[in-house]
Amino acid sequence: MSIDPRHTYKPSWRKPVGMFAILGLIALWAVLVGSLSGLIGGLPMVVQVVIYVFLGLVWIWVLPLKRLLAWMETGRWRSF
Structure with missing residues (x-):
């Protein structure tokens, strides 16, 4: 007799x-970068x-997205 996985999975509130x-x-x-548009707009x-590419x-390197995503999946701030 197999167990139905839909009944054993409990969704996490972290996601x-x-x-x-x-x-x-x-x-x-977006608000922070948009507030700089007046200064940046006068440049070539x-x-x-x-x-803007920088x-x-x-956004990818500095903001803690990797750790936030790890926390969402594991409940810990570090994935290792």
């Missing part, structure tokens, strides 16, 4: 909380592209 946290971080980062187009990469 919905983590999703809302990610949305909040995205909104906060090529420099603007470099700055700021987009900072």
Whole structure:
């Protein structure tokens, strides 16, 4: 007799909380970068592209998305 996995799985509250946290971080980062648009907008187009690409990469490296995702999956802030 096999056990139906739908009855043994208990959804974690961390995933919905983590999703809302990610949305909040995205909104906060967008407001921060958008507030710099007045300064960045006066620069040459090529420099603007470099700055916005850099700021987009900072979003990945600096903000704690990797740890937040690990917490959502495991309940620990470190995945190892």
